[in-house]
Amino acid sequence: MSIPAAAGILYVVATPIGNLGDLSPRALDTLRAVAAICAEDTRHTRQLLSHYGVEQTLIALHEHNEAGMAERIVARLSAGESLALVSDAGTPLVSDPGFRLVAAARAAGIKVSPIPGPSALIAALSVAGLPSDRFAFEGFLPAKAGARRERFAELASEPRTLLFYESSHRIEDALADAVAVIGAGRPAAIARELTKLFETVLSGTLGELHARVVADADQRKGEFVLLIQGVGDDADARLVEGRRVYAKLIEHLPPSTAAKLAAEITGAPRKGLYGSDPG
Structure with a gap:
């Protein structure tokens, strides 16, 4: 036109x-x-x-x-x-x-x-200390736990750095779900109240960040950008995919059978799948 x-x-x-x-x-x-x-x-x-x-x-x-x-x-x-x-x-x-x-x-x-x-997402990415050459912005996470875990499962094998917006009343639960689905050891960062008086940028593993937020009520206040590093090498990717498949199979099969099948399907080590049940 x-x-x-x-x-x-x-x-x-x-x-x-x-x-x-x-x-x-x-x-x-x-x-x-x-x-x-x-x-x-x-x-x-x-x-x-x-x-x-x-x-x-x-x-x-x-x-x-x-x-x-x-x-x-x-x-x-x-x-x-x-x-x-x-x-x-x-x-x-x-x-x-x-x-x-x-x-x-x-x-x-x-x-x-x-x-x-x-832009909060670009500002957060610039100071998080995570890979910034490739990244994916996912907006706000779903409010309900089930949908939020499903979103994390869909993105767990994503190689790019992931960015999410999150609110003060859901940041603790969002981190708990990320730990359960993606794993406690994945590098991540939380950028809180950027450019404001109480600006805080925390980095560490998902497990460490969850523990920090649980222990400090101040870290549950304000507006957040949650950043999660993408999956690393092929072994990491196989383990993430194995846990995703295991989580689906365990809904219908005994843990040992679910782990055996998930390992065969994805090439992930069977031992690494136990304990990843989101139950």
Whole structure:
């Protein structure tokens, strides 16, 4: 589709994830210049703008109304207005609303331009000390234990570093499930409250991190990025896959039979499979 001659631009603007000093001058100039700002939470964005003395028209755009609002916003862009899209914190669309609007704008031939800046997942990856040449972001983990363990099982043999967002009231359980499914010895890190006053980055094995979080209530407060190193050499990969298969087989077979079959199927050592029952 050709771009309307007088169309505006949709700017996707990254905002601070904690420290207000992280808003770039270009982002601030853009927020001042556009006709209106599409915001996930208008109250939150209003506070951010007030800090910089910016008065702007705000349009509520969140997961509950995005499907219906996208067409109206695209109409304003097509009519020549330039608009900005922000989330509550960080880069829009990364575990935040905005995908439908960006897709609709691009389908209508509207220019969509990024104003890059803070991102919790990239910030965490940069300081975690885990392999960063290849990584996979999985967003928020499922809230229910069964679904969360199933997700971990699907990813246990992934060679890339894994990144997840997690909340304060589930971080302890998420680590416990990661230990049970992936193994206590896998290297990992937790980045908590990044760029904020109580920023903490812990690294160690999954087992060590779980024990640290259980022992220290302060490490269960705030917003978290959980990073888990990918599976290592072929032997590690076989053991992870063997434990995954064993966990399925033990639902229907005695442990010894399940371990024997899982070892034959995956090439994992049979002894390494015992004790991995998630029971």
